Amino acid sequence: xxxxxxxxxxxxxxxxxxxxxxxxxxxxxxxxxxxxxxxxxxxxxxxxxxxxxxxxxxxxxxxxxxxxxxxxxxxxxxxxxxxxxxxxxxxxxxxxxxxxxxxxxxxx
Amino acid sequence: xxxxxxxxxxxxxxxxxxxxxxxxxxxxxxxxxxxxxxxxxxxxxxxxxxxxxxxxxxxxxxxxxxxxxxxxxxxxxxxxxxxxxxxxxxxxxxxxxxxxxxxxxxxxxxxxxxxxxxxxxx
Numbered sequence: 001x002x003x004x005x006x007x008x009x010x011x012x013x014x015x016x017x018x019x020x021x022x023x024x025x026x027x028x029x030x031x032x033x034x035x036x037x038x039x040x041x042x043x044x045x046x047x048x049x050x051x052x053x054x055x056x057x058x059x060x061x062x063x064x065x066x067x068x069x070x071x072x073x074x075x076x077x078x079x080x081x082x083x084x085x086x087x088x089x090x091x092x093x094x095x096x097x098x099x100x101x102x103x104x105x106x107x108x
Numbered sequence: 109x110x111x112x113x114x115x116x117x118x119x120x121x122x123x124x125x126x127x128x129x130x131x132x133x134x135x136x137x138x139x140x141x142x143x144x145x146x147x148x149x150x151x152x153x154x155x156x157x158x159x160x161x162x163x164x165x166x167x168x169x170x171x172x173x174x175x176x177x178x179x180x181x182x183x184x185x186x187x188x189x190x191x192x193x194x195x196x197x198x199x200x201x202x203x204x205x206x207x208x209x210x211x212x213x214x215x216x217x218x219x220x221x222x223x224x225x226x227x228x229x230x
Binding site: 046087094 | 143145152153154155158167169203208213214215216217218219220221222223
């Protein structure tokens with residue numbers, strides 16, 4: 001099983017600032033990595049797939065990068081609606097999909 | 109507009125069974141693999157199971173293998189998860205989620221339902 005880790009567990013950021021979230025896979029997942037955003041009481045929403053491709057309707061301030069085992073989600077200028085939990089997920093080792101434990105982005 | 113609507117959750121005792129459903133609309137259901145993902149209270153996301161577009165293949169997380177059965181009815185655009193021998197650790201919100209890719213392999217999950225809560229407690 002591929003284990004996903006995320007850092008930091010919590011990131012405190014001021015509105016307008018840049019946020020950088022990290023995700024690491026225990027084995028190579030190539031570019032088969034997705035990022036999801038989840039707000040309290042809501043379902044997760046796909047932000048990024050293929051490590052760097054924004055899903056439909058996702059603002060350009062969200063960007064993804066990386067390949068192999070190391071990945072990054074960057075939010076260039078945090079808006080109030082971006083404070084949420086972010087999960088990475090590998091789908092290279094399908095059909096055994098695994099999620100990371102999440103990074104909470106909260107208001108500094 | 110893609111819509112996924114889960115139902116069937118509730119409170120059950122350990123060892124009992126429950127059947128969840130997911131009604132899909134707004135896309136060609138029979139072309140896409142579908143998943144169940146769960147989230148225990150205050151915890152992260154855990155993938156549970158996936159079914160291929162045709163329904164011919166199903167796969168499960170080790171934590172539910174042998175106890176849960178996933179199925180689909182492409183004529184009714186519905187997905188089901190039959191859960192048996194439920195345990196306290198199965199307590200979670202269960203989401204159905206659509207695979208992004210229709211090409212036969214599995215991909216990211218591009219649409220999610222709002223979830224249905226399953227509580228297992230005596």
